[in-house]
Amino acid sequence: MDDRKLAFFTAIEDQGGVIVKGRTRFERLFHIGRSSVPLCVDALKAAVQEAKAGSDILRYQMAVNSLFQAAPNEPEALLDKAWMESKEKENRDTTAHLQAELQGYKNNLIKESIRMGNEDLGKHFEAIGDVEAAMDSFWKMRTEVSSTEQLVDLGKLLVRVAIERRDWKSIGNHLKPLNSVNDSDPKAKALKTYSKIANGIAALGQERYKEAAFCFVEASSGVPPEIYNQIASPNDVAIYGGLLALATMDRHELQANLLDNDSFREFLQREPHIRRAITQFVNGRYAACIEILESYRPDYLLDIYLQKHVPKLYADIRTKSIVQYLKPFSCVRLDTMQKAFNGPGPSIEDELFTMIKDGKLNARIDAINKSKALQTLENYEKQALDRIRRMNIMAADLEVKGSRKPGGMNDIPFSMTTDDTVSLA
């Protein structure tokens, strides 16, 4: 790392460990290098440095190749073959050594050593970029776990690998041991926060925004960032939590869960503009809120977890703002609205058109309440008749019957029973 960058990162780190540690650091740098024009070369160079500091040759190659395409004249844009060869040999040797060691423990049937052997091997595989093998090795540790603490550590290892594999669904399962730690345990608070943040990232990945928002909001700022900085920084927590909450919560919820939440306010101190945006929204100054967010849109597009969701989250926030803006009015001039929501995005008429159509905005709906009431009553009569009819069909033993024998052991997934009847088990 050159002096300037080193000084920069050190300075940032001195401010309270903002920078994430571990393998996602490369991912983030590489992602920025590939997404941002002005930061491209610098970020890719940093990524090359980061990769070279580790043992993952593939990552190094990827970073160098990208840098070569962007800036072929940079000294870092040439592959350091000697380093690669020596690293490859070193990796191979370490793998063989660790495997032999593990085999030895297995032969001696020493449980604790087998567990540690698997852990070392898994960590090694993770470092050289073979995440599948790492997952396998960590998974094998399960059988040898003998204490809650070990179970918790294993859960964290699995979560880390699952995040790298973007296997969002399994994260909840890996976190179970962390969540079951007794509250009296001094580490419980730290583990809960780790679990909340990991769960938040997983929910974000699966587009369960509201759930994700609550996860981040419930993280405790009193927990030192070192506990979770392998998956996210406290700044990330503030940004993710703030944006997701803006997109999914109403004004009262925002006030109660974010602004009045002492713990989350601490996080928000690190990203004051997010706090400002939330305050503006809560105070009903939607245009100002959207303006602040728009000015930070490019930054958020550089985030590895957030990038994919930025357009959707921003659109949701805008839609919500329009709905909230219209609440006190029975009638608004289109050009007044156009002024209030000036800025990028479709023309306000088109936007309102879509919103009313999708049912997000209840304009004109009241007018048809009467017909709805009548319809409900008519449906009631229809449904009652239908239920009676169904009972009569059953009483006359006229149901369509399948071939599945209730309680039978040989359930077949799908079968044709007669010419007419298809049966599912």
Next chain:
Amino acid sequence: MDARLTVLTAFPPAAGIDNEEYYQNSQQHAKRVRELVRDNAQWIRESADDILKHVNPAVYSLSYLMILEFLLQSPGWTSQQAHESLASYMAQFFLQFDARQIRCKGSTWSDVLKEAYSERGLFPASVAVELVTAALLRLDPSGSIITSHHCNLVELAYNTGNVGALLPLIEKPIIYMPAKGMSTAQPLCDMSLPPPAYINPDSQLTDALTSAAVLQYDFLCGLCFIERRMWQQAFDAFERCVTYPTRDGGCSKIMTEAYNKWILVGLLLTGKPPTLPETTSQAAKKIFATQGKPYKLFAQAFKSETAGDLVREFEVINSELLPNEGNVELAKLVLAHYQRWQIINLRNIYTNISLEKIQERTQSAETGAPLPTVEAVDQLVQSMIADGSLQGAIERPKDGSPAYLTFLSSPAQGMSEVEFSAQVNKVMQGIKALEPIIEATNKRLASNREYISHTVKRQFDAAREHKLGLQSAGGGFEESSFHIEEEEDLMSGLPAH
């Protein structure tokens, strides 16, 4: 008067006797008429016309019916003239018979009715449909029970294109199913009996039915309603097929075919993909999800802003599915209605909108593009106003500025409070009228072996499944998640049939 005629007019007895006695009398009378017919076959064959002139079918229905039965079985009645007279006797009978009397002789009535719609061709199909419809409604004016005659009749009417005359029958909601063991201790001629107590295989006013026959009936009703463009009724009919009760994982082919039509008709009726009612069985839901998928995708494309998606999905299903299932015309109609629904839905957003804006905001699914000119929009909107699908008016300002469409309030919106409460009262009365039906059903089901054993079995199955569910949920997180994935895999590999 001929003594033989006196025998024929000896029933019904004078009023004032109870049901039990009436029934006994009817049986004795039927026996006497049978003997008379047997002993005087020649006389009846030769002077049928004179005899039947004396035997008013509205009054002496039982005797008239038995003579008809005899004539239909007589070998000599094959000449054209005989055919015509026989047809005329039958028409008179079925339009006038006394329902109470024929309840006592269900098998004969059924046999003679079958002749009316049989392939023997006593009547042209159009007359047969009208006559049998009238006869069935005479037997059970509420039309609330399905019989084997219903099933045969709807098939005849649909295949011969005589749906119009059938409508009074198929518009009645079917509530009861004929089943054995439904008879009560009360005599069949008791006019206070609910329909299933006297129309069942025991009384022989209907044959026993199968689930396939009931499904086929509703399916054909749906097709008949489509022919008359009665979308709501067609939709309800197909929905009855789709939600037909099943057990042990069963699902019928008719149900899957009905599902496809149900989707298309739903689009025409409401302008959006219909959602499956809660009463749909799980097995059926799973099969619809796989086998009805192309139709579902087509329906989803209907919601899309641009017609292109719908046209693409149409091409996908048009190559194979639509022709095989006879849905081409229906799907084309859906395409034609796409733009109409887009215009109707603008009502929810605009109070008035210029025709140019309509041209810009809506697209024709027949061409996959907006209409070429404002005039074409004008024409389409006018036709929609004319056929009543759109409540609105085209305003043409005198200052020459562009014409625009003003949405008028729908009947429900413009309703005054008094009218509204009158409407509510009407529906409430309908719901109140269900009480006796519910009571009758309840009474019968409470003593119905089949239903009780079914209910007990259901409860047992539910308890068992609940238990199984708990077991698998408690079996550790990795096992349970794996189990779900495995099940999904099995589903995706369903063979098409």
